[in-house]
Amino acid sequence: xxxxxxxxxxxxxxxxxxxxxxxxxxxxxxxxxxxxxxxxxxxxxxxxxxxxxxxxxxxxxxxxxxxxxxxxxxxxxxxxxxxxxxxxxxxxxxx
Amino acid sequence: xxxxxxxxxxxxxxxxxxxxxxxxxxxxxxxxxxxxxxxxxxxxxxxxxxxxxxxxxxxxxxxxxxxxxxxxxxxxxxxxxxxxxxxxxxxxxxxxxxxxxxxxxxxxxxxxxxxxxxxxxxxxxxxxxxxxxxxxxxxxxxxxxxxxxxxxxxxxxxxxxxxxxxx
Numbered sequence: 001x002x003x004x005x006x007x008x009x010x011x012x013x014x015x016x017x018x019x020x021x022x023x024x025x026x027x028x029x030x031x032x033x034x035x036x037x038x039x040x041x042x043x044x045x046x047x048x049x050x051x052x053x054x055x056x057x058x059x060x061x062x063x064x065x066x067x068x069x070x071x072x073x074x075x076x077x078x079x080x081x082x083x084x085x086x087x088x089x090x091x092x093x094x095x
Numbered sequence: 096x097x098x099x100x101x102x103x104x105x106x107x108x109x110x111x112x113x114x115x116x117x118x119x120x121x122x123x124x125x126x127x128x129x130x131x132x133x134x135x136x137x138x139x140x141x142x143x144x145x146x147x148x149x150x151x152x153x154x155x156x157x158x159x160x161x162x163x164x165x166x167x168x169x170x171x172x173x174x175x176x177x178x179x180x181x182x183x184x185x186x187x188x189x190x191x192x193x194x195x196x197x198x199x200x201x202x203x204x205x206x207x208x209x210x211x212x213x214x215x216x217x218x219x220x221x222x223x224x225x226x227x228x229x230x231x232x233x234x235x236x237x238x239x240x241x242x243x244x245x246x247x248x249x250x251x252x253x254x255x256x257x258x259x260x261x262x
Contacts, residue, residue, distance in 0.1 A: 015175060022182040030222070031191050034178065034236045037217045042175040068120045078214030078221070085222035085234065 001057050005050045012047035019043060029088050033081055040077045045070060107145065109152045111137040152204065156259050163255040170216050170251075178217040181237050193222075194233045196245055200253055205260045206231070212252050219248075 022035030048066040055063040118133035119125055141148075154160060181189060200206050206228060210221040213233055223232040238244050 015179065018179045018182055025182065025186065026189075027186055028191075030220070030234045031189070031236055033220050033234070034218060035182070037214065037220065041171045041215055041217065045171075063123060064120050065123055068117065074215060075211070078211035081214050081220050082210060082222065085220055089223055089232075 001053070005053050005057075008046045008050035008053070012043050012045070012050065015039065015043035015046075030085065033085060037077065037081065040073050044073060107141040107148060107152065109154065110141045110148070114140060152260075154259060155261075159255050160259045163252075163259065166251065166255075167212055167216070174217045178236060181218075189237050190239070192235050192238045192241060194219075194235055194238070194241060194245055194248075196231045196233055196248060198229055198231055198253070199249075200257050200261065201228070202261050203228075205253075205256050208260075209253055209256055212256075213248065 016039045019035045019037070019039030023032055026032045026035065048070055052063060052066050055061050114137035115130075115133045118136060119129060122129050198206060198209075200209060206224065210224065210231060213219050213221045213231075218237065219233050219235045221231055221233050224230070225232075233248070235244060
């Protein structure tokens with residue numbers, strides 16, 4: 001179980017890192033917007049599921065707040081990405 | 096008569112259920128006290144805020160909706176791997192492109208959910224909706240075949256959403 005939890009944390013950290021690399025490396029604004037979607041979806045998703053599993057196996061408490069974090073992130077992340085893209089379109093950023 | 100009265104007391108039954116679940120998860124307990132307090136809140140809050148929600152949410156096909164959630168979760172994982180590879184690869188190989196998707200969905204909620212799903216799956220971000228709510232502008236990080244990509248989005252995401260909320 002310990003290995004599985006560590007693996008989940010590792011996957012989460014990896015995708016968050018890739019998202020941040022994308023944010024730095026990609027050439028223009030619209031492409032850079034794609035970076036953070038990875039960090040929020042799979043990255044945070046696996047870190048939070050690791051947290052649920054950890055509390056369940058080691059502290060014997062079922063902690064389900066994490067699911068709420070995931071749900072709220074999944075609701076708000078696309079909205080902020082959409083607003084940034086829209087603002088960029090209206091201020092005529094170069095593609 | 097009874098149905099009308101029920102509707103004026105519970106203007107948004109789906110919202111009430113979601114609020115109750117949120118309340119219980121926030122408190123992280125399923126004790127009787129919290130269920131009672133949560134139920135009271137989930138009846139009062141939709142009643143006070145119903146003027147902000149002109150349309151009633153109506154889930155017509157819960158099976159399709161569950162299947163849709165599973166498909167999106169799977170797509171998020173697969174697309175994450177593909178996009179991670181694209182980001183770590185060379186910038187010159189990327190072919191970013193704007194896609195214009197002609198929408199068949201008419202309901203505001205369906206369009207919102209479709210746009211959010213497109214943004215959540217890595218590799219595509221929905222950028223703008225035309226004023227007449229008929230075209231959705233989507234930016235894709237890497238596209239080989241534009242028509243095929245549009246068709247995939249329409250059949251994979253728009254069709255089930257329309258079945259759930261519109262048909």
